[in-house]
Amino acid sequence: MLDYAEWSNWMKIDVKGPNKTVKQIIDELRNEHGLECGMLILGKRPYYNEMQAEHKARLSQTIEELYVQLENAPIYEGKRYIPFMISATTLDGDEASCPTLRYILN
Numbered sequence: 522m523l524d525y526a527e528w529s530n531w532m533k534i535d536v537k538g539p540n541k542t543v544k545q546i547i548d549e550l551r552n553e554h555g556l557e558c559g560m561l562i563l564g565k566r567p568y569y570n571e572m573q574a575e576h577k578a579r580l581s582q583t584i585e586e587l588y589v590q591l592e593n594a595p596i597y598e599g600k601r602y603i604p605f606m607i608s609a610t611t612l613d614g615d616e617a618s619c620p621t622l623r624y625i626l627n
Contacts, residue, residue, distance in 0.1 A: 528618065528619070528620050530620065531620075532620040533620055533621050533622070533623045534550070534554060534607075534619070534620055534622045534623070535602075535622075535623050535625055536549055536550075536623070536624050536625065537625045538584060538585070538624055538625055538627075539583075539585060539626050539627060540583045540585060541583060541584060541624070542580065542581055542582060542583055542584075543561065543568065543569045543579050543580050543581075543582060543584070543587070544580040544581065546558070546561070546584070546624070547561075547569075547580075550607070550609065550622075551612070555611060555612050556607070556609040556610070556611065556612075556617055556619065557609055557611070557612065558607050558608070558609045559571045559572070559608050559609060559610065560606075560607065560608035560609075561605050561607055561622070562606045562607070562608070563588075563591075563592075563603060563604070563605055563606075566591055568584070568605070584603065584624050585626075588603065596626065600626055601625065601626060601627065602623040602624055602625045602626055603623070603624045603626065604621050604622070604623055604624075605621065605622040605623075605624060606619075606621060606622070607619045607622050
């Protein structure tokens with residue numbers, strides 16, 4: 522596990538897909554990086570926000586399903602990853618400054 526103080530904007534958190542659910546990604550962030558993820562954002566669009574009750578149903582959807590649903594477009598062939606910004610806290614409850622999460626498609 523990398524110390525939060527050592528993170529920089531140039532670093533990335535890689536999560537290997539394909540077909541991982543939002544819950545699986547949140548669990549991986551908790552177990553592998555010690556982060557409690559509250560938001561998963563692509564551009565200006567929240568894919569998951571723990572504060573929005575309607576987003577609870579998204580926990581069981583895969584990132585690929587959400588991408589097609591929210592972007593109104595298929596994932597183009599050859600796309601290697603989807604870059605998400607995450608809002609998270611440490612397991613101690615402190616706000617964490619997190620690098621970009623790259624969801625690896627293949």
